[in-house]
Amino acid sequence: MPTLAVYPGSFDPLTNGHVDIILRGARLFDRIIVSILVNAEKSPLFTMDERVEITRAVFKDQPKVEVDTFDGLLVDYVERRKAQVIVRGLRAVSDFEFEFQLALMNQRLNAQIQTVFIMPAKQYTYISSRLIKEVVSLGGRVHGLVPEIVEARLRDKILARQA
Ligand code: PNS
Numbered sequence: 001m002p003t004l005a006v007y008p009g010s011f012d013p014l015t016n017g018h019v020d021i022i023l024r025g026a027r028l029f030d031r032i033i034v035s036i037l038v039n040a041e042k043s044p045l046f047t048m049d050e051r052v053e054i055t056r057a058v059f060k061d062q063p064k065v066e067v068d069t070f071d072g073l074l075v076d077y078v079e080r081r082k083a084q085v086i087v088r089g090l091r092a093v094s095d096f097e098f099e100f101q102l103a104l105m106n107q108r109l110n111a112q113i114q115t116v117f118i119m120p121a122k123q124y125t126y127i128s129s130r131l132i133k134e135v136v137s138l139g140g141r142v143h144g145l146v147p148e149i150v151e152a153r154l155r156d157k158i159l160a161r162q163a
Contacts, residue, residue, distance in 0.1 A: 002030035005085040005116070006078050008070065011036050011051050012044045013150045015132055017124035019058060021089040024118050026064040033081060034059070038071040045133055045157060058147045075110040083113075090117045091125045 005025055011018060011034070018034075025032040036051050046054070052067055059065040070077040078086060086106060088099055103115035119125075127145050135142055136154045143151060 003085060004081065004083040005029040005032045005087045006035050006074075006081060006083045007032055007087040008035045008037060008074050008077075010044070010129065011055060012046050012129050013132060013146060013154065014051070014055055014058060015124070015127045015129055015146050015150070016144070017089065017091065017120045017127045019147060020120040020124050021087065021118050022059065022065060023062070024120075025087045026062060028116075028118075029064075029085060029087075031064050031066060032087065033066045033068050033083065035068050035070045035077065035081075038069050046153070050153065054147075054149055054153065057149050073109065075106050075113055078113050079110060086113060086115045088115060088117055090119055091127075 005028075007018075007022060007025055009018065022032060022034055034055055036048065036055070038048060044051075048069060052069060055067045059067065068081075074086065086103075088102070090096065090099060099117065103117075106113060106115060124145075132142050132146055132154075136158060142154065146154070
């Protein structure tokens with residue numbers, strides 16, 4: 001049976017750390033669904049449609065990568081999609097405590113679903129969507145830390161704000 005994995009998250013915005021995890025997941029599993037959580041934050045920088053469009057554009061040449069959105073309990077969505085695995089990235093020890101809680105709660109909610117942690121390449125271990133937004137909003141450069149399409153869209157957002 002093919003192994004289908006779900007990689008859930010807010011992806012506001014998608015970073016090169018996320019891209020690295022997704023490509024590693026695509027090598028491990030038959031298919032990986034990048035599943036963007038609806039309404040994770042009250043005022044996200046990118047709308048859901050923008051996040052879906054950006055992620056689809058980045059992975060347009062990767063047939064094993066699918067992009068979808070979800071709402072409600074993650075384990076219910078994973079079951080609906082007939083996936084067996086939840087993928088989460090681990091960057092540093094500081095991620096571990098929250099990820100450990102999330103994985104064990106999901107395990108309790110549905111013991112059939114297995115969480116698999118993937119470490120990104122070390123040059124991405126300090127990147128987070130939150131830091132990217134902060135640096136860009138203060139005029140800093142994030143070249144090489146996010147896909148080019150994200151960098152361009154971030155620039156557009158900043159210019160629109162300043163106009
Ligand atoms: O990118 P993020 O914000 O770290 O992703 C967090 C996410 C989306 C994986 C988590 O908030 C989640 O799974 N939300 C869905 C609601 C749910 O199932 N909550 C209980 C998990 S223990």
